[in-house]
Structures are given as C-alpha cells and as structure tokens.
Amino acid sequence: MPVYRRAAYVLVGTFVAYGVLVGTHLGEFWPFSIYPMFSQGGNPWSRAVVRDVTGLEEPLSWQAVGPEGLMGRPFATKPNGIDPIDLANFVSKTERWDADRAAGLRRMFYDQLEGRRLLVLRANGRLEADSVAVEFVPYALLDAEGITLNPALPR
Amino acid sequence: MNFLDNLFGFGRDETPGERIFFKLFELFVVLGTVYLAWTWGRYTLRISDVVLPLGIAQYIDVSVFFGNVLPLVNAALITVLLAAGFFRVTRAAYLLAFLLLHVQYAARYSLGEIPHSANLLGMTLLGLALAALFFRRPVEVRRFTLGFTYFFTGLGYTLAGVSKLVGTGVSWADGRHLWMWIYEKGIDALSKTGAADLNVLQELALADHTVATAFLAFGMLTELGAWLMWWRRFRTPVILAVLGLHLGIFWVMNIMFYLAFYELVLLGLPWAAWIDRARAVPAAGRVLEPVERFTMRFA
Numbered sequence: 001m002p003v004y005r006r007a008a009y010v011l012v013g014t015f016v017a018y019g020v021l022v023g024t025h026l027g028e029f030w031p032f033s034i035y036p037m038f039s040q041g042g043n044p045w046s047r048a049v050v051r052d053v054t055g056l057e058e059p060l061s062w063q064a065v066g067p068e069g070l071m072g073r074p075f076a077t078k079p080n081g082i083d084p085i086d087l088a089n090f091v092s093k094t095e096r097w098d099a100d101r102a103a104g105l106r107r108m109f110y111d112q113l114e115g116r117r118l119l120v121l122r123a124n125g126r127l128e129a130d131s132v133a134v135e136f137v138p139y140a141l142l143d144a145e146g147i148t149l150n151p152a153l154p155r
Numbered sequence: 156m157n158f159l160d161n162l163f164g165f166g167r168d169e170t171p172g173e174r175i176f177f178k179l180f181e182l183f184v185v186l187g188t189v190y191l192a193w194t195w196g197r198y199t200l201r202i203s204d205v206v207l208p209l210g211i212a213q214y215i216d217v218s219v220f221f222g223n224v225l226p227l228v229n230a231a232l233i234t235v236l237l238a239a240g241f242f243r244v245t246r247a248a249y250l251l252a253f254l255l256l257h258v259q260y261a262a263r264y265s266l267g268e269i270p271h272s273a274n275l276l277g278m279t280l281l282g283l284a285l286a287a288l289f290f291r292r293p294v295e296v297r298r299f300t301l302g303f304t305y306f307f308t309g310l311g312y313t314l315a316g317v318s319k320l321v322g323t324g325v326s327w328a329d330g331r332h333l334w335m336w337i338y339e340k341g342i343d344a345l346s347k348t349g350a351a352d353l354n355v356l357q358e359l360a361l362a363d364h365t366v367a368t369a370f371l372a373f374g375m376l377t378e379l380g381a382w383l384m385w386w387r388r389f390r391t392p393v394i395l396a397v398l399g400l401h402l403g404i405f406w407v408m409n410i411m412f413y414l415a416f417y418e419l420v421l422l423g424l425p426w427a428a429w430i431d432r433a434r435a436v437p438a439a440g441r442v443l444e445p446v447e448r449f450t451m452r453f454a
Contacts, residue, residue, distance in 0.1 A: 007302065011162075014285065025213065030277060031257075031274040035271060035274075035315035039323065041328075043335075086267070088343070093207060100204060107201065
C-alpha cells in the first residue's frame with residue numbers, strides 16, 4: 001500500500017476512534033478530549049483551602065465567612081504532598097458525606113496530622129455585577145484523632 | 156495529497172539534522188512519559204476512593220491500584236516498555252506503554268480533576284506507537300510520528316476554541332469572565348502555597364475590562380486558528396502564537412503545562428535546520444557525530 005494511503009488510513013482511523021470515545025464519554029477519554037476547560041464563561045466556581053487551626057483558642061464556627069473572616073494560619077497543600085485541585089474536587093463533587101468519604105478526605109492528609117488541627121473549607125466564587133464575590137464554608141476539621149464534619153453537610 | 160504532503164512530507168529528502176532532531180524529540184517524549192508514570196504512580200498511593208471514574212476506570216475497577224504498590228509496579232513496567240521502544244527492541248512496546256499509561260492516568264485522576272496537561276505527550280506517544288506498528292522504513296516512522304502529532308495538536312487547540320463558542324458563544328471573551336478565573340486561580344495559589352499575590356498583568360486585567368477582554372479574545376482566536384499548523388508554511392508562527400497563549404495563561408492564571416510547553420517549543424522551532432547548520436561547524440560536528448551514529452543505530 002502506498003505510504004500516503006497507509007498514513008491517511010491510520011490518521012482517519014485514530015480520528016474516528018477519537019470522535020467515538022469522546023462522543024460516548026462526555027468529551028474525555030485520555031489522551032482524547034474536546035478540551036472543554038474554561039468553556040463556560042462567568043459560571044460560579046468552587047475550590048478548597050486549608051487552614052491550620054492548631055492551638056487556636058477561639059471556638060470554631062461552621063458558618064460561611066468572607067476572606068477577612070478566615071481563622072487560623074494558611075496551610076500550603078503542595079509542599080505537604082497534596083494536590084489542591086484534587087482537594088477542591090473531592091470537596092465540591094462529594095454529594096453525600098458518608099463514613100467512607102470522610103475517611104477518604106482524611107487519608108489525603110494522613111501524614112500531616114500529627115500534632116496538628118486542620119480546617120478544610122470550600123471556597124465559592126460568583127460574579128456580582130462588576131466584581132467577584134468569594135465566601136468560605138468550613139467543611140471538615142481534621143486532627144490525629146479523627147475528622148469532624150460540618151453538621152450541615154448532606155450525609 | 157497536498158494536505159497529506161504538508162502534514163507528513165514523505166516525498167521530501169531527509170537531512171541528518173532531521174534524524175538527530177527526531178531521536179532527541181523521541182527521547183524527550185520517553186523521559187516525559189517516564190516522569191508522568193512515576194509521578195502519577197506515587198500520588199496514587201494517597202488515594203483511597205474513586206470520586207469520578209475517567210476513561211477505562213468506567214469499565215474496570217481501578218481501586219485495585221489503591222493501598223498497595225501496584226501503581227509503582229505499573230510505572231516500572233511502563234519505564235521498561237518505553238526503553239524497549241526507544242531502543243527498537245520490539246515494535247509493540249510503545250503501544251503497550253501507552254495502554255498502561257492510560258490505566259495509570261485513570262487510577263491517578265479518579266478524584267474529580269480532569270487535567271489536560273499530559274494530553275499532548277499522550278497523543279505523541281500514541282503517534283510513536285502507531286508509527287512503529289504501521290511503518291517499516293525509519294524515515295516513514297519519523298515523518299508519520301511528527302505529522303500525526305501536528306495534526307492532533309492543531310485539532311486539540313481548535314476543539315478548545317470551538318468548545319468555548321459552543322459553551323458560551325462569542326461573549327466568552329467578556330473580560331469579566333477572566334476576572335472570575337483570576338480569582339479562582341488565586342484561591343488555588345492560596346491553597347497550594349499559603350499565599351496569593353496579584354502580578355502586574357493580573358492587576359492590569361482586573362483594573363481594565365477592555366484589557367481583560369483583549370486577553371481572552373487573543374486566546375480564543377489563537378485556539379480557533381490552531382488547525383493552520385497542519386500546513387508547513389504556517390506551522391512555526393501558529394505554534395509560536397500557541398506558546399504565547401500558554402505564557403499568557405501562566406502569567407494571568409498561574410497555569411502552566413510544562414511538558415506540553417516544552418514539546419511545543421520542540422515542535423515549533425526549526426531545530427533540524429539549526430542542527431544541520433551546526434554540523435557544518437567542525438567543533439559542533441564532532442560533538443554531533445556520536446549522536447548521529449546513535450540515531451542511525453536505533454532509527
């Protein structure tokens with residue numbers, strides 16, 4: 001078979017496989033993708049942050065706060081081996097906080113909890129007229145003993 | 156034929172510089188893939204739960220990779236297969252490495268994140284795999300791999316632009332949307348490092364809606380025009396524009412796909428011609444001679 005025809009067949013075959021796989025798997029089948037990231041402009045978003053509340057004397061609140069109301073000190077996830085995007089997805093995409101899911105969240109921090117109390121918060125951002133509003137909702141308090149979830153989370 | 160000739164150029168004579176460049180490019184893909192296999196494998200040790208199954212994880216239970224050393228065993232297997240592909244031990248090596256890497260990806264990214272940072276490298280590995288299986292002559296293997304990579308790189312960026320048109324429409328380029336993403340990525344930076352400061356470009360975009368809109372419009376147009384890299388004449392300027400897009404994304408949104416960026420630098424600039432020119436200089440020619448012999452030995 002002439003080399004151009006063979007190349008065309010392989011290229012078209014891959015292209016068809018690409019189309020079928022992304023068409024039947026919501027646009028993603030690594031390394032095939034329709035690259036939908038950032039395709040919806042202006043939508044509200046959710047991320048996650050962690051605060052180190054070790055030794056904090058004031059009582060913890062489960063109420064949502066603005067950036068100025070964050071308790072404790074920042075806890076950097078990356079140097080502690082935790083991917084912030086994984087954490088954000090774990091927090092925002094969990095629909096029911098059963099025992100397994102709570103244990104899964106704690107496992108992400110398994111080697112960071114000795115002598116520490118960490119508060120995981122969900123950050124919600126939305127467009128308000130010509131500015132961006134961000135609020136932080138406490139989700140879980142982690143320490144060497146276990147995990148305490150915000151009582152308002154769905155179980 | 157004109158399109159295929161632009162993409163693959165099977166009929167063109169091959170220079171020593173092209174041969175040397177290709178083997179170095181292949182080495183980059185192999186080392187990048189080894190890095191991914193081990194990075195993903197080590198991170199999977201932290202995972203205990205599937206939140207969002209991706210790819211093959213929708214058909215097989217990837218939780219068998221959790222709580223044991225299987226991800227590291229898989230990384231080791233991928234490494235051996237990549238070495239076998241690079242040294243031309245067996246023609247199926249790259250395809251097997253590609254399939255195992257897909258499983259490694261599915262196990263690693265089961266927590267909800269759908270990253271695209273490794274897609275370009277993954278497509279190139281697939282190109283190497285298919286070239287090894289379907290083409291006999293080394294020059295055809297090289298030309299097919301590069302043409303395949305240019306095709307799917309152009310397609311990928313163009314699809315990203317089309318997704319934006321479908322998802323939002325032309326109003327996607329509204330600068331306020333960039334404000335949202337700057338804040339979103341600022342929170343990611345805060346989570347990642349414990350601090351988040353705005354740089355000059357971010358402050359400029361947040362201060363002026365027109366500037367923010369111009370940034371997004373440039374990005375969208377660059378993506379929508381990326382398919383032009385299928386033609387040799389447009390390849391370098393289009394890939395340079397895509398590199399500019401990535402630098403803009405890095406400076407404004409703190410996102411950098413390092414491996415993809417480096418690969419685009421390799422694909423976009425005329426390295427082969429530069430190597431040919433360097434060969435003409437005696438000192439550089441002496442340095443390149445063993446590389447050229449190696450290239451011929453494992454073509």
